[in-house]
Amino acid sequence: MPILTTGARCFLEVAEVGSIRKAAVHLNLSASAVNRQILNFEDELGVRLLERLPRGVRLTGVGTMVWEKLCQCRDQIDSLHTELENLRVGERIEITIGIMDCLVGSTFADLLAAITERNPRIKINIRVYFLAEDLVRKLKSREIDLMVAFAQNISDDDIWKIHSITTRVGVIVPPGHRLAGRGAIPVEACYPETMLLPERSMTLGRLVRSALPERLRIAPLRTNSMRLIRETIKHNRGISFMNEIDVWNDVHAATLVFVPLADMDLSTELNFFVRDPKSVSEPVRTVAASLHDLITAELVRLYR
Incomplete structure (x- = not known):
């Protein structure tokens, strides 16, 4: 619903890009057609809006005032379109x-x-x-x-759980690692590896540290950033335990591999509270x- 005239829209585009030729490309018109529309618009208003220079155009003083008013008008039209759309689909x-x-x-x-x-x-x-x-x-x-x-x-009487999703915890390795593609593995297969674990302040950190054997070789890195751990694994500097959601973006991108555990049933819950x-x-x-x-x-x- 183009409430603004073609001449006004051509003028706005030229004023914003500073060139009739560039504006013509954006408007999918010829440069001569854009220039003609602006000349007609100037005739309608009875004022000169643009100074035509060898390397583009420049707004006149009156042109600047008209441009500001047209910008306000365009914003109001956009707002009107939004309100009409809201009425069409119902209150958002x-x-x-x-x-x-x-x-x-x-x-x-x-x-x-x-x-x-x-x-x-x-x-x-x-x-x-x-x-x-x-x-x-x-x-x-x-x-x-x-x-x-x-x-x-x-345990809080003011919030309630309405949904829950159980996500398995497994071994996270880079593609090409000896454990990748083996299917479910026993936890002892991880003993020779350097293990990167999240801090105990995190739910997964507490779960993994309390459930896994002491024989694991824990890396001296301590962090609450799962992202940092994932990036470290991608550079073949260790492996980790994470749940399926922690690593799903990387599994999608094939930059990390999730390997299930065969002899331990570790999982976390993604909960929905209101x-x-x-x-x-x-x-x-x-x-x-x-x-x-x-x-x-x-x-x-x-x-x-």
Whole structure:
């Protein structure tokens, strides 16, 4: 719905790129056609808008004033289009999801895109945190509506778990490593390797350190960054234990390999929390259920 005239739109484009020829390319018109439209626009207004120079154009004083007014008009038209679209699809509903940093990446972005495509009335805001404790605090203070985190044993009467996904913990190695492609392996196969483990402050760090044998050769590196551990593994400086979601972006990209454990049943839970299951809004329920189902399906597709 081009409310602005062709001459006005040509003038705006030329003013912003500083050249009739460049504007013509953007507008898919010939340079002579753009120039003619602007000359007609100047005749309609009765003023000179552009100074035509050997190497482009320059706005006159009046041209600058007209350009500013047209920019305001264009912004108002864009706002009108947005309001009309909102009326067409119904009132948009906004929800905020708090997630852990390990979920960030192309895989999760694709899942979010699928959810927003299915639910065009729902606008989703994402807030990223490193610690589950931060997410709990944000959920209780109503800064987020849904919390998705590897948070175990949360005992708080103010938040409730509505969904859960069990993710296996396995060995993470680079492609070409002797353990890659072997299927499930016993934990003793890791004894000769240098093991990179996350700090005990992290859920996975506590789980792995309490469950694994002392015979493992633990690297002297201490970090709360799973990303740093993954990058170190890619450079063949050790291996690690991670869950399927921690490494799914790298499995997608074929830069790391997830190897299941044959003799240990280690797993973590990705949990979905809300403040009150009785009063949680229907859009939050819808998004939570969709996200749960899509993550589950993606894990099956990648690893089963």
